[in-house]
């Protein structure tokens with residue numbers, strides 16, 4: 409079923425269930441986001457995507473990323489002063505928690521947020537804004553749920569169970585990849601991969617050619633499993649991407665030269 | 676352990692109920708227990724840890740023999756339960772959330788025991804004591820100590 413919505417005065421038609429964010433983007437209206445990620449379920453944690461809606465006279469400010477459009481007639485405004493005030497407040501709250509995080513500082517500058525009453529620092533300090541992207545990617549995409557939110561209120565944090573090295577972690581670093589703030593630190597040293605905040609510590613497989621670390625054994629075994637291959641050979645005959653490329657190139661150059669017919673000979 | 680899980684027929688929606696029963700049986704949630712639950716219910720360990728740290732009624736460290744809960748829900752709070760908590764904390768020589776060295780008492784702040792009309796409310800071993808003054812709360816504790824020595 410298609411439903412009608414008006415975004416910044418422009419009428420649009422979208423399938424029922426589309427979020428305000430997706431609807432806005434489909435007609436070229438940009439809404440800032442931070443905890444949202446295209447590959448993940450909406451979570452509504454950062455409140456930077458706030459917009460004003462008018463639903464048959466009932467007005468409110470809602471998070472665009474997780475507000476599904478279910479019936480026609482909603483009027484959405486993405487840039488009113490009330491909306492900006494609310495977004496700036498959300499940003500200030502995030503900055504109060506994480507005064508050293510660059511993405512937040514940049515946004516504050518871009519939005520001309522008054523940060524006089526905040527102590528912005530160079531030193532990074534707390535970097536996790538509790539956006540839940542790492543938790544969601546581990547659950548929804550990797551299917552491992554090695555980490556989760558723990559505790560509540562001001563103590564809320566993302567952690568591995570018991571704050572100890574998680575059995576379920578493959579060392580894939582999808583969490584670090586989606587983290588918007590750089591809070592998930594990955595360290596590779598001495599043939600091991602460490603994911604600092606979760607205390608993950610995984611053995612890496614070395615490239616058969618150059619000996620450089622390629623990927624954690626556990627992750628390769630998981631991938632082989634997905635591909636229906638035997639797990640025992642997970643770490644065998646693995647090349648790093650550079651050596652693999654060189655080998656392929658060498659193999660290709662070694663092929664006998666092929667004569668192609670000239671361009672005008674196509675019948 | 677197995678009994679508790681079997682009681683709920685390995686139903687993963689009963690996760691919280693199972694944790695409650697385990698917490699009561701062991702007086703906390705040992706990691707090994709959560710690992711078994713995770714296995715039997717096919718629920719990731721991280722979910723269990725999340726729930727175990729979210730709700731105040733679960734413990735991750737062994738509790739004392741007697742559990743004193745001081746309610747700091749809104750209704751009790753406005754009636755001064757914070758000061759009762761302070762008084763009991765001083766008397767026991769431990770901070771909220773801690774257990775006395777002899778393993779007898781655990782002091783906890785909880786978030787509304789659901790009997791707001793009785794506030795300020797203190798519950799010892801699940802028995803509610805309402806409308807307490809600081810003095811009464813202290814006497815209650817002493818009486819309890821004597822009784823169980």
Ligand code: SF4
Pocket residue numbers: 535536537538539540541542543566583586587588589590591592
């Ligand atoms: S670690 Fe990064 S991705 Fe995970 S919740 Fe914190 S900020 Fe978000």
Ligand code: FES
Pocket residue numbers: 440441442443444451452453454455456457458471472473474
């Ligand atoms: S992007 Fe919508 S709340 Fe974070």
Ligand code: FES
Pocket residue numbers: 746747748749750751752786787788789790791792794796
């Ligand atoms: S606030 Fe104490 S019982 Fe509800």
